[in-house]
Amino acid sequence: MSTGPTAFQVHAADNVATLLDHADAGTALRIIGAAQEKEITAQEAIALGHKIAVAPIAEGAEVTKFGVVIGIATRAIAPGVWVHLHNCRSQLDERSGSFDLHTGAPGDNAHG
Amino acid sequence: MVNRTWEGYLRPDGRKGIRNHILVIYTVECASFVAQEIGKGEADVHVIGFPGCYDNDYAIRLMLALGTHPNVGGVVCVGLGCEYTQPQRLAEVVRQSGRPAEAFFIQEQGGTRSSVALGKQLVGQLRARMRAAEVRVPMGWADLTIGAECGGSDGTSGLAGNPVVGRAYDLLVDRGGTAIFEEVVEMIGLRELMLARAATAQAAQELGATYDKMLAYCKAVRQYSVAPGNFAGGLTTIEEKSMGAFAKSGSRPIQGVVRVSQRPPHAGLWLLDSVPDAHFMQFGYTNPNDTEGIMDLIAAGAQIVLFITGRGSVIGSAVAPLIKVTGNQQTYRRMQDDMDFNAGRVLSGERTLDEAAEELLNLVADVAAGQMSKPELLGHREFFLMYKHQDAPPLEAGCRV
Known part of the structure; x- marks a missing residue:
């Protein structure tokens, strides 16, 4: 087996996996955990701790991790794509969607 | 590895601690500088307190829970002299647990310098009393x-x-x-x-x-x-x-x-x-x-x-x-x-x-x-306490369930 970057899929029903290493765009990622060993090519650079789609997710569909719904896709997400604030929002948190994609800094308070 | 035992500190109320700290508690932000100065250079002294002048039951219960915590052997309470939270009353409750506790108002001591000196003197006395009464006991997972x-x-x-x-x-x-x-x-x-x-x-x-x-x-x-x-x-x-x-x-x-x-x-x-x-x-x-x-x-x-x-x-x-x-x-x-x-x-x-x-x-x-x-x-001993409203649990646990 390759020693390249890996991502961990917690539950068989999950449509995302969490990166255990940084992956550059075009890198083949080994998905371990609940998934039957599979490989997915990262469509863009994805950092350690962030999520990659392991299945196509339609706009408005549930994003699932740990076997539970962690958010709703705000646009269609293809396998290999980084799943984060730009394409997934909370079902409860009204501030979800106002945060900077890379730093997480808020854009909705008095300091702008 | 499964069975581990170690020596702990037996408190007068029967609880067992793994550290033997002295707490300095300030009852308003205005007394916090003096409290921090009292704790300076004293390895076994930890400083906690509440910043508000108006009292809060959640905060008072928390300070009392820490003042009677198993890791704490004695307490010095420091107030300014205007605030609602009463250092003498806190010390009284701590003493009811069998732990030695002292309290004073800065305004009655004359200022920063004399209050810090008094606080350090009280810490020294508490330390001596704790040492004289120290009981070490074996502790295990169940404790x-x-x-x-x-x-x-x-x-x-x-x-x-x-x-x-x-x-x-x-x-x-x-x-x-x-x-x-x-x-x-x-x-x-x-x-x-x-x-x-x-x-x-x-x-x-x-x-x-x-x-x-x-x-x-x-x-x-x-x-x-x-x-x-x-x-x-x-x-x-x-x-x-x-x-x-x-x-x-x-x-x-x-x-x-x-x-x-x-x-x-x-x-x-x-x-x-x-x-x-x-x-x-x-x-x-x-x-x-x-x-x-x-x-x-x-x-x-x-x-x-x-x-x-x-x-x-x-x-x-x-x-x-x-x-x-x-x-x-x-x-x-x-x-x-x-x-x-x-x-x-x-x-x-x-x-x-x-x-x-x-x-x-x-x-x-x-x-x-x-x-x-x-x-x-590294010397870390962070503490934080703010106003919060929570319905009162009894001070002594165990009678609720």
């Missing part, structure tokens, strides 16, 4: 209460850091110890999962009510327990963070819910509810920072707190040692002076979950036996 808190969470926290702590909680509970987890605001979407873990029908009812209050609270204040650093670390929503946070509770039945400054009535796994109750002023955020949650856990009697941080945090704690656990190997390498335990080894395959949990619990026993945790070595 231990552990808290767990996470902060600076990232995508590794729910995969490694929290699951390792959860497994260590299982082992501690199986060995007769007490484990407390909190951060109810990070259980969004997990109502059914929580109820399925209830030990009794009563516990299920308490867990359900706690969950419902939490959700109403979050909706009312329109703030969820997720922060910029969590997003930068790969967590996208509060729902995602919640499932990872809940993992630190392990898998054992939940015995029930304790409220802030209340001690679990018996051993096992307990949920601590630190969310404010509905109140006409609706003030205060729950878990405004990690230190607040840690103080709530210690006020419930935790002698040690496990702090799980993926991104890395440099806090420690007053009263009870903090043991820092990270599931992020990069964080562990970058912040080795601050991190006690590398849980990331379960992701790289160097340790199984069981091996890592056993190793972590062994570290807990070492720290209980007197080994300094990394934050202790």
Whole structure:
């Protein structure tokens, strides 16, 4: 087996996996955990701790991790794509969607 | 490794501590400088207090719970002389636990210099009295209460850091110890999962009510327990963070819910509810920072707190040692002076979950036996307390269930 970057899929029903290493765009990622060993090519650079789609997710569909719904896709997400604030929002948190994609800094308070 | 015993400090009220601290408590921000000066250069003195001039029952109960904590042997209370919270009354309650306690007002002492001198003199006297009355006793797992808190969470926290702590909680509970987890605001979407873990029908009812209050609270204040650093670390929503946070509770039945400054009535796994109750002023955020949650856990009697941080945090704690656990190997390498335990080894395959949990619990026993945790070595003793409204639990726990 390759020693390249890996991502961990917690539950068989999950449509995302969490990166255990940084992956550059075009890198083949080994998905371990609940998934039957599979490989997915990262469509863009994805950092350690962030999520990659392991299945196509339609706009408005549930994003699932740990076997539970962690958010709703705000646009269609293809396998290999980084799943984060730009394409997934909370079902409860009204501030979800106002945060900077890379730093997480808020854009909705008095300091702008 | 399974059976560990160490020497603890027997308090007059029968509780057993793993440290022998003296607490200096200020009763208003105006007295905090003097309190901090009294603590300077005194290795066994920890400083806590409340900044508000108007009193708050939640805050008073918490200071009393810390003043009578098993890791504390004596208390000096310092007030300015105008505030609602009365240092003499705090000292009186502490003395009722059998611990020596003193109190004074700065305004009656003449100022900063004379108050600091008096405080240091009182600390010296307390130390001598504690030494004269010191009783050491053997302690084991059944005498231990552990808290767990996470902060600076990232995508590794729910995969490694929290699951390792959860497994260590299982082992501690199986060995007769007490484990407390909190951060109810990070259980969004997990109502059914929580109820399925209830030990009794009563516990299920308490867990359900706690969950419902939490959700109403979050909706009312329109703030969820997720922060910029969590997003930068790969967590996208509060729902995602919640499932990872809940993992630190392990898998054992939940015995029930304790409220802030209340001690679990018996051993096992307990949920601590630190969310404010509905109140006409609706003030205060729950878990405004990690230190607040840690103080709530210690006020419930935790002698040690496990702090799980993926991104890395440099806090420690007053009263009870903090043991820092990270599931992020990069964080562990970058912040080795601050991190006690590398849980990331379960992701790289160097340790199984069981091996890592056993190793972590062994570290807990070492720290209980007197080994300094990394934050202790660095001199950390953070404390935080703010206004909050919570219905009054009895000061002595055990009569509620």
